[in-house]
Amino acid sequence: MRWPADAYRRHELPERVLQFGTGMLLRALVADAVDVANRAGASAGRIVVVQSTPRGNADTLNAQDGLFTLVERGLENGKRIERTRLIGAISRALQADTAWDAVRDTALAPEMRAIVSNVTEAGFRIDSRFPARLTDLLYARFERLPEGPPLFVIPTELVPDNGPKLAAMVDELAATEPRAADFRRWLKSGVRFCSSLVDRITTGAPPEAERPALEARLGYADALITVAEPYALWAIEGHPEELRRALPIEAPDRVVFARDIGFYEERKLRLLNATHTALAPLALLVGIRTVREALEHPRFGAFLRRLLFDEIIPATDLPAEGATQFARAVVERFRNPWLDHEWRVIATNQDAKMQIRVLPLIPVFEQRRGRAPETLARACAAHIAWRKQPLELGGRTGEAVTRWSAVIAREGV
Template identity: 40%
Template sequence: MILSKGNLKGIKVPGLTVPDAKLFELPEKVLQFGTGVLLRGLPDFFIDKANRAGIFNGRIVVVKSTDTGSSAEFDDQDSLYTLGIKGIVDGKKVEEDIICSSISRVLTAGKDWAAILEFARNPDLQVVISNTTEVGIQLVEGDVHKAPPVSFPGKLLAVLHARYEALGSGEASGLVIVPTELIVDNGKKLKAIVLELASQNDFDKDFINWVDQYNYFCDSLVDRIVPGKPDAKTIERLEDQCGYSDNLRIASEAYSLWAIQGDEKVKSVLSFAKADPGVVIEPDIEIFRELKLRLLNGTHTLSCAVAFLSGFKTVKEAMEDPIFSVFITQLSFNEIAPAIPYQVSQEVAHDFAAKVLDRFRNPHIEHQWISISAQYSSKMKMRVIPVLMQHYRTETTPPENMTLGFAAFIRFMKTVKNAKGEYVGTSNDQEYKVTDDNAAIFAEAWKDENTDHVVHSLLSNENLWGGPNLIILPGFEEAVAKKLKHILHDGILDPVK
């Protein structure tokens, strides 16, 4: 039995949230560009939850923008899909299974462009959401009158123009547009490109003014691990348990955040935010970006080499080790949280840090340390160096755990170039590949057998760190060299202790 509206009555699984029939009668209020698992596991989930609570009361029309594939899987299941949420919240395991009904239909840009423009003219439409990957928000010059236009900004411009022509230039016809692509200032950049395309294609000034004044392009930040469709064995097991097949089934962690930059007008339109504390609408969302960058990404980066050199393959495996768990907790709470280069209370920082560690402990997520190590040096520059510099604005001694993380990073980057032109290192008698644009710099430094020279050469290389010469930080060079020697002589676990 396949998941569909007609088969819902036959699905009786304890603990499974099944949509009420009245939810299918709700008006279509959202146009979404993208069918990916992140959208279905975060924004679409939030809207589904709000609809079930009687708050937003609107469904989503999804545009499949890519030329490959079709909407058949969605059509076969009436756009229903199961979301399995598993994770740890406040130290306790959370498991929830929901059949989401927020999507009403899926249209393909290549075949259904006329229907998409027809929906653009619908007065019920209030919101546009997108996730077209980072390369989706870019200026592609060309004729936006094509059916469809090539780029996502071109498609959005065509949608806005169709709406403007049908409903006029008043405030009531404007939309709230929330891109979720993983780039900074995604809303501002999307708006700038749309306005540039409108100018290039000689749209009239009244339309351009309407786009600028009455459509709200909101910067947003999304944060949730949505690994995607479970493997074949898991799907088979779930089908046996639930009694139905679902080709759109996805899984996600329990943690969720969708931070949207907007005012009271935006908040009133995006009323689904009331249904879940994971949706945050504020005039400034930079604090959420900083917390994520420093306490999630920065903690990952500083602990990556420590974990990998200790022999741990995955994040959850490392978190199960009591020695490593103490290290990463002290690193996050005692060193990174107080040194975030943004005005944030320690209460807020510690609360976020606790959630991060809960996420790291999630037994259902297989996050490989070697994957986290990709472009390690640039991650250190972007995520860690600003925290280190902030630490030294108030302290005169090196941070113990950050220093260990730095020393382990340098040891991890000890590589040689193989016959294929790849940079490879060795740890615990296992060879590993380093994927880093600066790998050659580290390999060259490691040709010197003197550990002090290696550390001095790398810490003084301002190009690696985006400007600062790390040699000038009191005691830092000496502390890193000391820990690196300890790692080389005794292994990584002893320095963690």
């Protein structure tokens, strides 16, 4: 595997991003975004990857000079597409447990502009190692580079308001540092904690049976082939002009800088996540294994579309035209012929997801339309039948759920 001579001169670019996490999502989203910007001449720099746990891909990344192949597979405008691209945005990888001094030195470089993290929700707690490690890096920069350019800290963990929450953890830990008061003041002026939202289905490595043929087409072996859907979104909250100067990776519909990313969060939560959650019990009761199979089912596919377009969208405050366009993209993503997204996986933590994602839509729909959302009511009845636990629903929808529950008990789904 070699970097093409006619591509951008990757080894001449400064290291601008320190990334905690070696996983496939960050490769398919962050490294891809930086690589695209570099190819366009934006000089977004390179990424130093930090392996936070004993298990990771640091050694493999270094063995491949930071290179890996991104394979995009899915539907675009109804057509099957498969694209491959060698990604050159990663310069090297470090292991936090054995090379922390090198990680700290990297953070102290004046060219460093951003720290990105994806340590999972389990690692995104004050009693985990990541917040303490981040605080250590920031304290070192405060002492050695206090007048340096602002540093952007951008968590990508699937946690609401992940930027302010990480800032609060660092502020609490800062109290234990020798110059705590000065350090805390510097954090407010020298660091920007930015919430962000990531959205890209990434399946990781291709099936082993497929690898020989794929590598034969590529002309090289790659232990880090990363397969993802064509759709990608990374929405970062902050001052757009500041972000553009620090991290010039903005790309229409794929990397978005905005003062408030609430719109993107609500759009994903309601149109994608709520659709998944509302339909999972019904699909499992019917015996449909994957989301794609549900779309291909003549009755279930129509049911899904009614739920999404006729009931969920009207119950949101999203602009109608943009919501409809995004919903069409969601349906296309669900139909991805390469993706086997199983309903049993989607239904993990179903009760909590139902409360957060789906149930708040029901009273809004009732108020706006003056009737129960019949498709949502049937989905709620299926949830009750599958979980064998009641839902607290009143009004017209409560009556509709009771009616549908009786139908399911009498006739099945």
